[in-house]
Amino acid sequence: MKLEIKRNILLNPGPATTSDAVKRALVVPDICPREKEFGDLLAGICTDLPAIVHGDSEYLSVLFTASGTGGLEAAVTSAIPKNGKLMVIENGAYGKRIQNIAQTYKIPTTSYSLEYGSYPDLSEVERMLKQDPEISHLAVVHHETTTGMLNPVGEICQLAHRYNVEVIIDAMSSFAGIPINIRDWNAEYLISSSNKCIQGMPGLVFVIFRKDLLAGLKENQRSFYFDMFTQFTGFHKTGQMPYTPPVQIVYSLRKAIDEYFSETEIGRWDRYRTNWETLYSGLLKLGFKFLLPLEQQSKILLAVLDPVDSKFSFQEMHDYLYQRGFTIYPGKGASKKTFRLAIIGDLYQEDIENFLVTLKEYIDLNDLKISD
Ligand SMILES: Cc1ncc(COP(=O)(O)O)c(C=O)c1O
Structure with a gap:
């Protein structure tokens, strides 16, 4: 059975992006x-x-x-x-x-x-x-x-x-x-x-x-x-x-x-780790900082500190990315203002790379200052 299903990249921490086979199994x-x-x-x-x-x-x-x-x-x-x-x-x-x-x-x-x-x-x-x-x-x-x-x-x-x-x-x-x-x-x-x-x-x-x-x-x-x-x-x-x-x-x-x-336990963990490392290093390159020190990180979700720029609006950034197939997630009561990005679900390195390109596009378009 062939179903044409739009593939969204969910970077919220679940419900996560599912494979076509999981969708079809419904x-x-x-x-x-x-x-x-x-x-x-x-x-x-x-x-x-x-x-x-x-x-x-x-x-x-x-x-x-x-x-x-x-x-x-x-x-x-x-x-x-x-x-x-x-x-x-x-x-x-x-x-x-x-x-x-x-x-x-x-x-x-x-x-x-x-x-x-x-x-x-x-x-x-x-x-x-x-x-x-x-x-x-x-x-x-x-x-x-x-x-x-x-x-x-x-x-x-x-x-x-x-x-x-x-x-x-x-x-x-x-x-x-x-x-x-x-x-x-x-x-x-x-x-x-x-x-x-x-x-x-x-x-x-x-x-x-x-x-x-x-x-x-x-x-x-x-x-x-x-x-x-x-x-x-x-x-x-x-x-x-x-x-x-x-x-x-x-x-x-x-x-x-x-x-x-x-996929196996180790196969999934390796895929998630690759996704996370791609995301982490890509965000670092864009100037982002993170809520937690590296050694406390789960390596499947990042609480990213909000850009310092007074023009920054999470909702506007969310909407720009959402229209292009990427869903990002707001922070939740952490000690500093954050937004969250998870790499769980049926996601691959290429998805994370595409996300980073679109995020950079948004930052450049708005001339956003990310950190001091
Ligand atoms: C660690 C943890 N516990 C509990 C929940 C609550 O799950 P639900 O929203 O499906 O009721 C969540 C949801 O994200 C979670 O991440």
Whole structure:
């Protein structure tokens, strides 16, 4: 089947640019999601998701129809026991969101709250864990999409486990992009969605969790829809998701996972790194500066400092680029004014080079001063 589909270069951090094959996979014969054929498709996806982070036989996964936030809500409301307490490392908007979810459900929380773009101090994390034995869970964002920071999740897991604290990792914008070994971290819960580095369409979110935790989840239910135990056991008893799944999105996620395995973990990481290095060096050449030091960067997203020129308007630059097929993204509450560029999705070095040419065109046309 040939579909002529315009290819946009999305430099926003997801939903990301998808391949034509992933787009085409949406067009399938209508099927009732209660049919075994569809249940088998879902079961295959649930087996493959933990394998992407090398969880293999020690981890399970559960799918929900929702955006990424729904998966965070499922993990937070299902994992924490009624007498538990959540500590959140909050150095960006997504850490803050986890805290907001917990507070909505009146789960006791404490937060290690930093300016957006500040690197967590592990001795402070330890001090907080040591000081408060009521903390049962710790949540951290692996790749803080607000700033492009890669938080030291491995070290944080080690610390948390030393204090018998379970870890909930928001890996929304790193899963299937940055290589992760969940068994090395021995992390309890990891959440991501169908539309970021896995390169599928938006509509599904999943929680990958350690097998031995399943039975304990039963007692923790707080949400009707986002309950991991009900959703997981419901599906495994019947081969059907308890509530209507987004049928076509599931087919396109299947295709996206197949593409991931054929590209391989290292192949995807190499492609993303090439994209990022092309972007980083191209922006440096144009005079741009960045929010974070190089060693804290995820290398899949850049928070770029706004040009110093008083004529600069993000919206005008956005519109110029958008009309030419490139979507850029505004900043989000970082300590300095930024805009963001992600290189995730079905993007290649040539796309980034073309973007840089168009960006330069805009800068020259407006005679913009980029930095002092
Ligand atoms: C790290 C992180 N967590 C959570 C979310 C929320 O996901 P959604 O907007 O799909 O609900 C995002 C979205 O960009 C994210 O980057």
